[in-house]
Amino acid sequence: MPAEEATELYAKGLEAMEHGHYYLARTCFGRAYELEPSPRTSSYFGLALAKSTGGFPEAIALARDATSKDPENPVYYINLGQIYLLAEQRHEALIMFRLALHHGADSSIVRELEELGERKPPLFRNLPRSHPLNRYIGLLLSRLGLR
Structure with a gap:
């Protein structure tokens, strides 16, 4: 039962x-x-x-x-x-x-x-992920297919 x-x-x-x-x-x-x-x-x-x-x-x-x-x-x-x-x-x-x-x-x-997905490490590891250099250079390299 x-x-x-x-x-x-x-x-x-x-x-x-x-x-x-x-x-x-x-x-x-x-x-x-x-x-x-x-x-x-x-x-x-x-x-x-x-x-x-x-x-x-x-x-x-x-x-x-x-x-x-x-x-x-x-x-x-x-x-x-x-x-x-x-x-x-x-x-x-x-x-x-x-x-x-x-x-x-x-x-x-x-x-x-x-x-x-898995995030790739930031390009500039000593800068935070949200820093403009990491964000925009990472975007540019991704669009060019280099990252």
Whole structure:
């Protein structure tokens, strides 16, 4: 009986996430995780927690737990990557998205990786990235195809 209820709560949580109701999703995934602590509920509970309250340390721990218990599932790496993006840890998010791709994620993750991209180091490293010399000379060299 608890397994059936956990499955039902998981489905409700997914539906709530799709509609942007993160607090409801967090509640559903949290209850499902209490009833049946599986990697899938752990991963989605972490994502819903990050989106609803911004509790990033706990969300990252939950999602990492899911990836350690089922390292072959690319969805768990995608969820962890999204949590890292919300926590403004871009480099970690890129690593997780690449791991998801390595474990067989679909082409949508490729598009997201291209959007994020890796920034090239500034031309003049002793100047801030926002300095006009770095910005405009970098733009010029990029347009000329030299960078």
